[in-house]
Amino acid sequence: MKILVCISQVPDTTTKIAFSDNNTHFSTQGVTFIINPYDEWYALVRALELKESGATTDVHLVTVGKADAEPVIRKALALGGDEAIRIDTDSSDPYVVAAQIAEYAKTGNYDLVLCGKESIDYNNGSVGALLAGFLDMNFIGFATSLQIEAGTATVKREIEGGEETDTCSLPLVVSCQKGMAEARIPNMRGIMAARTKPLKVVAPADIQALTSIVSYELPPAKTGVKMISPENMDELVELLHTEAKVI
Amino acid sequence: MSIIVLAEHTQGVFKKKTFEAVQYAAAIAEKLGTTVTAVAVGSVADSEMQTLGQAGAAKVLHAADARLDNLNARAYAKVLVTAAQKEAAKVIVALHDVTGKAVAPRVSAALKAGLVAGAVSYPDTANGFVIKKTVFSGKAFAYVNITSDIKVVTLMPNTFQVKKGTGTAAVEKLDVAFEDKDFGIQVKEVNKVTGAVPLSEAELVVSGGRGMKGPENWYVLEDLAKELGAALACSRPVADAHWRPHHEHVGQTGGTIRPNLYIAVGISGAIQHLAGVNGSKTIVVINKDPEAPFFKAADYGVLGDAMEVVPRLTAAVKKFKEAHS
Ligand SMILES: Cc1cc2nc3c(=O)[nH]c(=O)nc-3n(C[C@H](O)[C@H](O)[C@H](O)COP(=O)(O)OP(=O)(O)OC[C@H]3O[C@@H](n4cnc5c(N)ncnc54)[C@H](O)[C@@H]3O)c2cc1C
Ligand SMILES: Nc1ncnc2c1ncn2[C@@H]1O[C@H](COP(=O)(O)O)[C@@H](O)[C@H]1O
Numbered sequence: 001m002k003i004l005v006c007i008s009q010v011p012d013t014t015t016k017i018a019f020s021d022n023n024t025h026f027s028t029q030g031v032t033f034i035i036n037p038y039d040e041w042y043a044l045v046r047a048l049e050l051k052e053s054g055a056t057t058d059v060h061l062v063t064v065g066k067a068d069a070e071p072v073i074r075k076a077l078a079l080g081g082d083e084a085i086r087i088d089t090d091s092s093d094p095y096v097v098a099a100q101i102a103e104y105a106k107t108g109n110y111d112l113v114l115c116g117k118e119s120i121d122y123n124n125g126s127v128g129a130l131l132a133g134f135l136d137m138n139f140i141g142f143a144t145s146l147q148i149e150a151g152t153a154t155v156k157r158e159i160e161g162g163e164e165t166d167t168c169s170l171p172l173v174v175s176c177q178k179g180m181a182e183a184r185i186p187n188m189r190g191i192m193a194a195r196t197k198p199l200k201v202v203a204p205a206d207i208q209a210l211t212s213i214v215s216y217e218l219p220p221a222k223t224g225v226k227m228i229s230p231e232n233m234d235e236l237v238e239l240l241h242t243e244a245k246v247i
Numbered sequence: 248m249s250i251i252v253l254a255e256h257t258q259g260v261f262k263k264k265t266f267e268a269v270q271y272a273a274a275i276a277e278k279l280g281t282t283v284t285a286v287a288v289g290s291v292a293d294s295e296m297q298t299l300g301q302a303g304a305a306k307v308l309h310a311a312d313a314r315l316d317n318l319n320a321r322a323y324a325k326v327l328v329t330a331a332q333k334e335a336a337k338v339i340v341a342l343h344d345v346t347g348k349a350v351a352p353r354v355s356a357a358l359k360a361g362l363v364a365g366a367v368s369y370p371d372t373a374n375g376f377v378i379k380k381t382v383f384s385g386k387a388f389a390y391v392n393i394t395s396d397i398k399v400v401t402l403m404p405n406t407f408q409v410k411k412g413t414g415t416a417a418v419e420k421l422d423v424a425f426e427d428k429d430f431g432i433q434v435k436e437v438n439k440v441t442g443a444v445p446l447s448e449a450e451l452v453v454s455g456g457r458g459m460k461g462p463e464n465w466y467v468l469e470d471l472a473k474e475l476g477a478a479l480a481c482s483r484p485v486a487d488a489h490w491r492p493h494h495e496h497v498g499q500t501g502g503t504i505r506p507n508l509y510i511a512v513g514i515s516g517a518i519q520h521l522a523g524v525n526g527s528k529t530i531v532v533i534n535k536d537p538e539a540p541f542f543k544a545a546d547y548g549v550l551g552d553a554m555e556v557v558p559r560l561t562a563a564v565k566k567f568k569e570a571h572s
Contacts, residue, residue: 013499013519017386037500092389095355095362120384120499120522124364125343126352129320133356138431139320141349144493154435158345158494159318160257161448162439168432178500179493210361210395214377217388219525225532225542230551233563236531239547241567244529246508247451247475 001057001148001170003047004105005081006115006127008036009065009072013120019216026216033068035076038116041183042176046146047114048080049181055148058082062104064097066090070199077194078186084197089204092122093211098130103205105135111170112153117142117177128175137171144179249334250276253327253341253350254285254299254307259292264342264404264448266302266411271402272340273303274369279337284308285416286330288323289315293418300416302409308333308421314430317437318346322429324353329423331358336397343401344447351401360397367406384499384522403526404448405505446495449478452506454497454524456482458513458534458553462490467557468512474564480504480524482514498523513553516541533557 011017012032020027035044044061051057061084063073073084087100105113113135118125125141132139144163145156152169158177186194228236240247252272255265272283282305287296289312296307310326327350331339339354341347343365355362367388368379375392378400382389393400446452453472455465472479479495486496497504499519505526512533514520521544524530532545533556542548549556 011383013384013522015383017383019387041500093361094352094364098352098356122382122389123380123384124362125348126355126362126364129349129352130356130362132320133324133353139349139353140432141320142345159437159439160255160345161445162437163494164317164434164438165436166432166434178496210355210359211363211391211393214375214390214392216382217379217390219385219388222544222546225545225548227548227550230549230556230559233549233556233559234566236547236549236560237563237567240508240529240531244508244546246529247564247567 001055001112002108002110003050003057003059003112003114004108004110005039005044005047005059005061006101006113007039007044007061007063007073007076008116008119009033009063009069010036010119010121013037017218023215023217033072035072036116036119038118038177040076040079042178042180043114043116044076044079044081045181045184046176050148051080060085060108062087062101064089064091064100073199074194075186077197077199078190079184080190082197084199085202086199087202087204091209092213093209094122094124094126094130095210096207098127099134099207100204101127102131102134104202105131112148113137113171113173115173115175117175128173132173135173137173138168139173140166140168141175143174143176146174146176146180248281249284249336250279250281251327251331251334251336251339252283252285252304253323253347254287255342255346256287256291259290259295261295261298262448263409264344266298266409267404267407268340268342268402269299269302269304270409271369271407272338275338275340278370278372282306284330284334284336286310286327286421288326289313296418297415300414301411303412303414304416305414307416307418309418310421310423312423312425317434318349319430319432320349320353321431322425323350324357325425325429326421326423327354328357330421331397333421339397339399341401343403347401351399355399358397359395360399361393361395362399363391363393364401365403366400367403370400381526385503385525386522403505405450444476444478446478446480446502446504449504450507451475451477452480452504452508453477453510453512454480454482454514455485455512456514457484459485464554465490467554467561471510471557471561471564474561474568482520511541512557514541515539516544
């Protein structure tokens with residue numbers, strides 16, 4: 001079986017977000033980049049568990065990013081996986097990211113493509129479903145559990161107001177979220193091994209972006225908290241009614 | 248030309264957020280001098296369709312195949328693409344929820360249409376087709392221009408107030424050329440949380456953190472939630488410790504919610520927690536530590552012990568309701 005895991009590099013969750021050039025660029029100055037938590041904790045670790053569970057499995061990691069994405073993909077390789085592919089381009093357009101991955105994936109005969117439910121930078125939650133469209137595969141989103149047996153996947157996923165268990169024959173694209181696996185910490189052996197694992201750099205396909213970010217904006221700062229005496233909850237309720245108008 | 252909107256329903260009943268999406272599409276249609284065609288999939292009674300007319304749809308296309316009663320990205324996308332082609336649609340709207348996130352990107356891929364996922368504004372058409380969306384998990388917004396001829400937008404639920412009109416919609420059946428492979432996903436089991444308000448749709452949310460000390464104390468939050476008609480949520484350590492089920496966990500790695508009111512009790516307000524809730528319209532923080540970072544993100548704060556303050560708040564809500572009924 002061949003599994004492709006989509007890895008995105010994102011600013012560390014504690015990053016203070018700032019913009020430059022008249023709010024047209026995200027300032028990466030002083031920002032630490034990490035593997036998108038959903039990709040790392042859920043998609044990648046589940047792929048590794050499937051590999052460890054016996055059946056011969058190749059786990060490939062793919063990222064769309066420039067050379068600055070390499071430390072993060074190496075970090076992912078330190079957790080496990082057989083090789084990594086970096087598609088040498090950068091885009092904020094989910095269509096482009098997915099189309100680039102699809103161009104590569106078409107050549108690899110993957111049985112399973114795993115991604116995170118959302119990247120914590122652009123928050124699109126779109127790449128997985130786009131990818132399934134480009135590859136003409138089935139797609140199951142927001143999965144919380146994934147088993148593979150004899151070419152068939154059994155997947156638990158979140159649906160409107162509940163949970164559903166589905167089966168689907170491979171190939172399949174699954175977007176992963178909490179529940180899928182337990183986060184792991186890379187060990188020294190993994191870190192050493194990652195140094196010698198192949199990291200292929202692939203030239204991007206010629207794909208036009210269909211969206212562009214014109215500018216960014218920070219949310220208006222809260223005007224300051226109004227403190228209410230713990231003895232006076234009637235006042236709080238009154239304010240929620242008359243001032244905030246939420247009850 | 249027309250604007251297409253996916254009209255989600257639960258067992259044949261359209262949801263509030265569906266009306267929000269239809270109304271959103273209608274506003275775009277008005278801007279572009281056209282009308283809205285809502286697309287309903289699966290089993291819905293004809294009598295129900297007029298509610299879409301009231302929300303602003305001029306027409307409803309109904310793909311009534313019962314195999315569509317379960318979410319299936321491939322089949323749903325085919326329905327939307329068929330409808331979009333039939334109507335020569337330039338804009339396709341869905342909701343930014345589990346259904347829309349599975350379907351809209353696939354429509355984008357099929358129609359080579361640029362996608363804005365999670366819109367929180369109407370498009371500004373003065374200079375292109377520019378839509379505001381949240382980025383960096385609510386820490387910022389981006390204005391995104393869609394440059395392709397056909398455009399796909401998913402609307403963040405609970406962004407606009409729903410106002411029903413008196414419009415009526417013409418209902419037509421939509422024939423879709425399905426193949427077997429469109430229904431490759433088999434549903435084995437469905438577990439719906441019944442009774443309770445689903446967290447993602449709740450307008451009022453009561454949430455607890457580690458400051459609640461243990462699951463045995465959750466009854467005070469349950470009582471408050473019941474009195475308010477609110478849904479329950481929690482911070483990540485609470486779910487990790489199995490005090491509460493995982494689907495209640497909100498934040499960076501949990502659910503993202505945008506209720507009208509978020510009451511955070513015994514939650515410190517770590518940046519990863521805020522990422523899931525900072526879209527809330529009003530935030531109330533109850534914490535015994537005046538230095539808790541959450542107060543900086545709050546509209547109203549109460550400094551005190553959860554076990555004393557929350558029951559008082561519940562009593563006050565009860566009193567208020569009695570006075571206003
Ligand atoms: C990559 C990453 C992702 C993460 N994702 C998430 C996420 O999705 N969601 C999330 O919530 N966290 C997330 N976290 C964890 C986050 O950083 C915090 O650790 C977590 O939110 C803290 O939870 P808490 O506020 O319940 O607990 P604490 O930080 O322990 O805070 C407890 C609070 O309760 C108050 N308190 C104590 N006793 C009382 C009392 N009797 N009455 C009133 N108040 C009291 C205390 O003053 C304190 O402010 C993530 C962390 C990382 C690194
Ligand atoms: N640049 C990228 N390279 C590889 N995978 C990505 C990239 N961006 C997003 N993904 C994958 O797609 C998922 C959803 O991302 P998004 O649609 O951007 O929210 C992420 O969790 C990743 O698994």
